[in-house]
Amino acid sequence: MSQPVVRRLPVEVVSSSAGAVPTTIAISVVGKLTDKPADVGDTKRRILDAAEELFMEHGFEATSLRLITTAAGVNLAAANYHFGSKEELFQAVFTRRLDPMNNDRMALLAAYEAAADGEPLTCERIISAMFIPALKLARDHEQGGKNFLRLLGRAYADPAPFIREFLSRQYAEMIGRFRAAFAEALPHLPREEVSWRLHFVMGALSYTLAGSDGLKLISQIRPEDVDNDELLLKRLAPFLAAGLRAPVGTAQDQQQWFSESD
Amino acid sequence: MSQPVVRRLPVEVVSSSAGAVPTTIAISVVGKLTDKPADVGDTKRRILDAAEELFMEHGFEATSLRLITTAAGVNLAAANYHFGSKEELFQAVFTRRLDPMNNDRMALLAAYEAAADGEPLTCERIISAMFIPALKLARDHEQGGKNFLRLLGRAYADPAPFIREFLSRQYAEMIGRFRAAFAEALPHLPREEVSWRLHFVMGALSYTLAGSDGLKLISQIRPEDVDNDELLLKRLAPFLAAGLRAPVGTAQDQQQWFSESD
């Protein structure tokens, strides 16, 4: 009854970072768990797939292991056998896709920077480096990439401490790199303001990806566009780029914003 | 063992909408439940206060009625006696503060419009109408307004269907009014684009209010500012105003954003 060997997959990110301007950035989406031709690791993958979908649909607390294992067509005890606990299963669902995505983001940013030849990047370019790997997942219909983006957006707002700590850990490196890039792109902006705006960017991104269809509909977003993550990101990106470039307000300006009297 | 009489409070919003430019907008934050001098309705209020804090801290599913009633210092059965069910208690927590806040928002918007004398409002003005009532709650330290804003932000991302439907219902009217105002303020923008951008504004607002402290810290937001909702809103507002005014991209522009090759 020992735990199975943990399979660590090498994350392969092709970043043509040296020398010439990259004309194409190749990005690995996620590694398939195929050590052997057939169904080795099949149970683990089936549990992960079912968990990803059900956690997305109902949240962590409201999703029982019985629901997951039934949907996956495996025995209840398999979840604890392969992942140890429900919390560890939840984290496994995330690391499977989040690590590659964030690595892709950083590799893409590095490739852009290498291509820029020392010049600071535009905000649009940096936002692209954040969004393109997410878009890869959104476009990934065979595997559950679409589900995962929603799950990710919702996990951001989940109050469970272990989720918050886990996400902070997973994001720390990527956020640091992008903060530095934005700071270079916006040299007139105080570093503190850059930090806030990066926070707003991450927030708008995760919220809109997680967004309730109902709330989209009362904003009168067309029903056929509600599920279209690609369209969403293409509209969100210019919105955020403009926000990032907003002139920094003086204390006087800020006072004026929220004074209730003239 | 009959249900107690539901006390419906009149929401009083003073909107000096007629004629002259309003120099001061008076806003009722929330009515106290004091039918009688002393502790009538005290049990209900204690349960609501405890529920507000605990739902904020742990989420709906992870907060048990036993936890709430113990924190409130009342008997377990009191929750079901006064509110019927856990779901109805949750909704009661929201209506207590959300209805007044959204009414204040609409009244403030109407007052601004009346003062503008037919001219379209600026984006900043409209955003102020959204943010000031929220700021009132954030500044409200005696009552649990601060907790409530976080709870609200997190509820937006909660997957539970009854929560999503409830919030959609609560927000429908207010969103409709503000969409119309933004459409007037941004006449060059297609109505569809206005809907999307309003959605982004609501998203950024709720996410940043709900935001995990940990995620704020890895964005290198100063620890002493993490809990400062007022500072947050003052920085968020110019960011969003700039985003709202962003030029609308052509199909060509959008293509360029996410193409992986030049």
Next chain:
DNA sequence: AAAAAGTTCAAACGAGCGTTTGAAACAAGC
């Protein structure tokens, strides 16, 4: 082919959940 290691399975454990019950305590009206 035997032994070892890894994996699946049905069943159960103890704990916590939302809700209900019926009696006790309290308040107001006559």
Next chain:
DNA sequence: GCTTGTTTCAAACGCTCGTTTGAACTTTTT
């Protein structure tokens, strides 16, 4: 002061939860 209606209380109900168990089955190693 008794009645009536409201509120509180301790206790329990039925159910689902995450996790554990030990035997059966399968795969790999020797």
